Amino acid sequence: LKQETIEALIAANTHNEWDAVRVGTLGRSGKLTMLLRQLGQVPAEERKARGQELNRLRDELTKLIEKRGKEIEELALEARLKEERVDVTLPPPLEPQGLIHPISRTIEEMTAIFARMGFSVAEGPDIETQWHNFSALNTPDHHPARTEQDTFYLLDEEGQGEPRVLRTQTSGVQIRTMLGQNPPIRIIAPGRTYRADHDATHSPMFHQCEGLVIDKNITLGHLKGCLIEFLRAYFNKPDLPVRFRSSYFPFTEPSMEVDIGWSRKTGEIGAGADWLEVLGAGMVNPRVLANCGLDPAEWQGFAFGMGVERLAMLKNGIADLRSFYESDLRWLRHYGFSA
Numbered sequence: 001l002k003q004e005t006i007e008a009l010i011a012a013n014t015h016n017e018w019d020a021v022r023v024g025t026l027g028r029s030g031k032l033t034m035l036l037r038q039l040g041q042v043p044a045e046e047r048k049a050r051g052q053e054l055n056r057l058r059d060e061l062t063k064l065i066e067k068r069g070k071e072i073e074e075l076a077l078e079a080r081l082k083e084e085r086v087d088v089t090l091p092p093p094l095e096p097q098g099l100i101h102p103i104s105r106t107i108e109e110m111t112a113i114f115a116r117m118g119f120s121v122a123e124g125p126d127i128e129t130q131w132h133n134f135s136a137l138n139t140p141d142h143h144p145a146r147t148e149q150d151t152f153y154l155l156d157e158e159g160q161g162e163p164r165v166l167r168t169q170t171s172g173v174q175i176r177t178m179l180g181q182n183p184p185i186r187i188i189a190p191g192r193t194y195r196a197d198h199d200a201t202h203s204p205m206f207h208q209c210e211g212l213v214i215d216k217n218i219t220l221g222h223l224k225g226c227l228i229e230f231l232r233a234y235f236n237k238p239d240l241p242v243r244f245r246s247s248y249f250p251f252t253e254p255s256m257e258v259d260i261g262w263s264r265k266t267g268e269i270g271a272g273a274d275w276l277e278v279l280g281a282g283m284v285n286p287r288v289l290a291n292c293g294l295d296p297a298e299w300q301g302f303a304f305g306m307g308v309e310r311l312a313m314l315k316n317g318i319a320d321l322r323s324f325y326e327s328d329l330r331w332l333r334h335y336g337f338s339a
């Protein structure tokens with residue numbers, strides 16, 4: 001039995017195999033247990049010696065089994081350590097990566113182009129005073145832009161004076177910048193804007209990018225050169241036709257809207273005989289300069305404002321304004337940009 005058990009123990013390589021040997025030897029119906037149980041049938045004169053012999057054998061086998069058990073445990077531990085060893089020279093597994101939303105991407109592109117022309121980025125609050133959003137921009141109290149149809153008014157707060165508004169344009173940042181820093185000024189101000197309007201081509205929240213240049217001897221020529229340069233760079237079309245068309249904004253004089261050439265039929269930018277409006281601009285109204293404490297005899301400037309979604313749609317072939325805000329993953333995977 002001893003020899004047999006030793007061989008079985010050597011053959012056992014896993015905890016389960018070892019356990020089978022243990023139970024088969026020392027278990028309730030194990031071979032040794034059976035021998036001990038049969039002791040009663042042994043003639044009385046042999047019983048004592050036989051009993052002692054079997055007890056010795058049991059001690060011996062118990063020790064052997066325990067020893068092999070420890071060995072198997074150690075082998076298993078070693079195998080596990082080997083398996084779990086970390087190769088620190090391996091490159092880490094790539095995490096799934098998100099994409100840049102077309103609105104963020106468009107603002108980044110605009111910022112990069114204007115940065116090359118020496119502009120820096122300015123900011124203002126989404127919740128704006130009526131003074132910054134309208135009055136200082138020479139927009140009188142009775143102006144239709146102020147009516148509740150277009151403007152979100154906040155509830156009157158005690159001691160806050162006039163109720164504040166969700167800014168309807170980024171032009172208030174012009175005011176904040178002129179009040180906050182001395183000219184020369186060259187800033188763009190991308191950000192969220194809000195108007196109480198909602199249909200296929202209007203969203204109550206959308207994005208604009210404002211621009212402001214203040215310096216001595218700034219002319220309409222600077223405005224035209226700057227915007228032509230920007231539009232050709234943004235659309236990657238060095239020959240893009242650009243047209244300046246007379247318009248009206250309270251805060252610029254003269255004011256203009258800027259069109260680019262495109263084909264109404266194919267939608268292609270820079271081809272065809274049609275014009276498409278892409279931004280508003282003008283020379284900063286002397287009244288606005290004066291409202292900001294700048295002497296119009298000394299300082300002049302130009303300003304412009306454009307719709308971020310509109311420019312993103314034109315460049316990337318996005319048809320529906322509302323798709324920007326739906327967070328549809330299929331849409332985001334299609335129109336998103338890799339970082």
Ligand code: PHE
Binds near residue numbers: 168169249280282
């Ligand atoms: N704020 C104007 C708009 O929202 C755009 C604009 C900005 C026009 C600056 C002229 C100068 O339509």
